[in-house]
Each structure stands twice: as structure tokens, then as C-alpha cells.
Amino acid sequence: MTAWTRRHTDSGSRFGLAGPMLAAVAGAMLLFSCGPAEPAENALRSESGDPLYADGVYRASGSVVAVDGWQPYLEAHIEAGAITQVCFGALRSDGAFLADDEAYAEGFRIETGVTLNRFLRDLESELVRSQRLPVTVRSTAIDSRLEWVSRFSAFADQVLRLARSGETTETVVVEPGLYIASDRADETGWQAHLTLAIQGEQIAAAAYEETRKAADGTVRIRAEDQTIAADYERIYGLRPGSVADEIAAGYVGSSVVGDVEVDAITSATVTTGRFVQLAEAILGSRDVVPLPNRLCPR
16 A cells, blocks of 8 residues: 555656646647638738638628519638638529529520529639639620629629628628519509619609500500590699609609608599509519528538
8 A cells, every 4th residue: 555655656756747748738739729720822911911801601682582583692601811612693582592493594594505503603613713803704795694793793792891891790782673563454444554763772763654555456655645635634734644753753762661652642643542552562572582591502
């Protein structure tokens, strides 16, 4: 018993200094491994020499389903200050992905001569390669490729802005566009049509007209029908064209959020009512598709 205790004591004496030394080395290694990662060789640098982009996953999505039926999105992964992965695509209101729409992909191929998935992957690869905008694609034709390049650039710009600030909150890109709605013809055969140009969160322009299709296929525009205009002016003291223009002009600048509100014109309540119903139909059709948790394959 005494011998065991003694040998234990001797061993403790022999390794008494080595224990703290090993612990110090291990601690130093731990601190070193937990320090900031060395920036990647292709990482862009700011004027101070630090990486331009903060590590993280950054996303941007469209505010609504656009007039072509797609809500675009872009996700970028930043590691060691460099863009390592980009995923760009779009969703339909039913949640289907652009890349999985065979009918759209075939139409794209027929129009452009290239496959849709290959084209989108080329855009992503080009941003990873260059680490900055703009991206370049080998196309001089004016076709659907230009529209998707424009969208890619707009969404990538927003995502890289987030990456520069380190803000990983998803951003929303409001896509401008023309939205058109028509109602059913009334008892006299006149059908109302409304076109809204939406920019940001506001109505940028509005145009309203009523048309009637004759039996021979010709289409009459109410505001241009001299007989109707004369009767309308004699009864109400107004011209149909000026009423439509005044209602539309009054709606320009309105927010796309909330109820549709326009100033009713005396003796033109029917026209005002049709305008409001069509505006509500347009704004109500602007679906928002929530993004799935995963866009890029991990």
C-alpha cells in the first residue's frame, strides 16, 4: 500500500509540469481553431482589406406572382467571404417550381434554342465565378432570356446588398408590371377593361375603357362613339372619355395595399363602381407564394 502511494507520488512529480504545459498547448490550439476563418482566395475585399461579403445565407423573393405567373427568388451562400452557391428560379401560385414546368421549359427552348435549366444554371455559375454583378450571357437575341437576366440581376443586387451588410433577413423585390382585368358585358353589351401599371407599392398609371363587340366582329369603344358621347353629355353634362380619364387619374398614386378608394363622380356611379371592382380583382390576384425553407441543395 505504501509502495503504491509512493509510486503514484513519484509519477505525479515526474509529470507535474507536463500536465499544465499540455493543457496550455491544447487551449492555444482551441483558441486558434475558433478564430476567424481565413478569407477565400476569390473573396472580394473592401477598401479596408476585409471581405466585402459577410458569411451567411441571403435570400430575395418577388413581392407577388408577376403578370407572367411567376414569383422569382434568389438565394446566395457566402463562405469565407466568397459566394459559393447561388440558386435562382421562380414559383407559381400553386407552389410549382419554374424548373419543373415542362410546358414552359419547352416553350423557352423553342424560342431561344437553349434549355431553361441550363440557362439558369449558367447565370448562377457566372455570379459564383465573378463574385459580382453584372453577369454576362452569350446571347444577342431579344427573347425571354433578356427578361430572366434582368430579373436575375435585380434579385442578385438585393442579395449582395444584404451580404455586404451581413443582414440575413429575407428581402422582397417589388416587380413592376402591367395588370389587366375585364368584367362581363352589361345588359347593353358594354364590357369594361382596366389596365394598371404597378411600380413599387403604388399605382403608376391607370387606363379604363368600355367596349362592345358587334355581330360582324367589329369592336366599338364607348368613349369614341359620337352618338353615345353626345347623349351622355346632353343628359349628364359629361363626356364618357373624360369621366374614365378622371377616375383613372385620381387613382394614380394610390397604394396597392388596403382597400381600393377612388373619388366618385356625380352621375358616373356605375362607371366608378365597375372601375373599383376591376381594381379590386387585379390587386386580389397578386398572390404571394411563401418560399420553402430550402431552395439550394445542401
